[in-house]
Amino acid sequence: MPELPDVEDYRRILDSCGRGRRITRIDVADAGVLRGTTAPRLRDALEGRRVAAPERRGKWLLARTDGPTALLHFGMTGRLVCQEATDPPARHDRVTFVLDGGAHQLRYRDQRKLKGIWLAESESDVERLIGDQGPDALDVTPAGLEALLSGRRGRIKSVLTDQTVIAGLGNLLADEILWRAGIRPSRPANDLDRGERRSLATAMRSVLRASVKAGRVPARPSWLTGHRDAPGAACPKGCGPMRRDRVAGRTTAWCPDCQRDPAR
Numbered sequence: 001m002p003e004l005p006d007v008e009d010y011r012r013i014l015d016s017c018g019r020g021r022r023i024t025r026i027d028v029a030d031a032g033v034l035r036g037t038t039a040p041r042l043r044d045a046l047e048g049r050r051v052a053a054p055e056r057r058g059k060w061l062l063a064r065t066d067g068p069t070a071l072l073h074f075g076m077t078g079r080l081v082c083q084e085a086t087d088p089p090a091r092h093d094r095v096t097f098v099l100d101g102g103a104h105q106l107r108y109r110d111q112r113k114l115k116g117i118w119l120a121e122s123e124s125d126v127e128r129l130i131g132d133q134g135p136d137a138l139d140v141t142p143a144g145l146e147a148l149l150s151g152r153r154g155r156i157k158s159v160l161t162d163q164t165v166i167a168g169l170g171n172l173l174a175d176e177i178l179w180r181a182g183i184r185p186s187r188p189a190n191d192l193d194r195g196e197r198r199s200l201a202t203a204m205r206s207v208l209r210a211s212v213k214a215g216r217v218p219a220r221p222s223w224l225t226g227h228r229d230a231p232g233a234a235c236p237k238g239c240g241p242m243r244r245d246r247v248a249g250r251t252t253a254w255c256p257d258c259q260r261d262p263a264r
Contacts, residue, residue, distance in 0.1 A: 002075070002170075013081070013082050052065055080106060081109055082105070083105050092111045137167060137208060153190055155248060156192065157252060158248035176224050178203075180203035233253075
């Protein structure tokens with residue numbers, strides 16, 4: 001599931017593959033990923049435009065040009081890939097941006113089509129489409145996290161994955177961060193003491209830095225992510241079996257020994 005590190009990787013792909021090049025043609029194989037726009041309108045707005053420096057905001061990728069902006073959101077299965085022009089289309093390539101020079105193409109690839117591509121004619125359109133978002137998770141300081149959690153009554157995992165509170169964190173990142181901080185995902189956010197909030201901030205910074213460097217949440221043996229989907233998975237710290245519950249409407253992996261409820 002694309003989260004902040006994945007989208008940051010897509011931003012780098014867009015920057016290295018497309019920045020400074022003109023979009024000579026847009027091939028829409030499946031208009032089902034176009035949101036609030038049509039294939040003809042997308043072509044009219046972006047063909048002939050030069051790709052500018054892309055931007056990421058939380059889980060959104062802003063594909064800026066010297067005119068309108070395409071906003072990409074990747075849902076659960078979306079990707080952005082840079083391909084050789086001679087590479088055959090993949091089964092789930094939905095929209096292809098053909099670049100001048102003819103050597104490379106940018107392809108929006110998505111199996112389930114839960115999100116897609118929006119078109120923003122102006123900066124006010126960008127803000128309207130993205131909506132109310134909290135600060136980007138990479139920019140949150142320990143003091144900032146403490147302020148964001150202050151007075152929040154929801155479960156801590158629900159708060160962390162709420163994009164209006166902190167932008168960019170998803171299911172994998174939240175579980176990894178909470179496991180490293182030793183905090184049970186179902187704990188009320190306003191129940192954490194100062195030491196736990198510090199541990200949470202430290203874990204978030206560490207996990208995000210490593211994940212951004214890897215371009216994804218890495219499934220390493222020492223990470224919860226490396227074990228969470230294995231049948232009968234044990235905690236990477238050797239504590240015992242992991243639990244899988246529903247928290248914030250999502251499958252949540254955690255360790256009952258590492259993430260104890262202090263009230264019990």
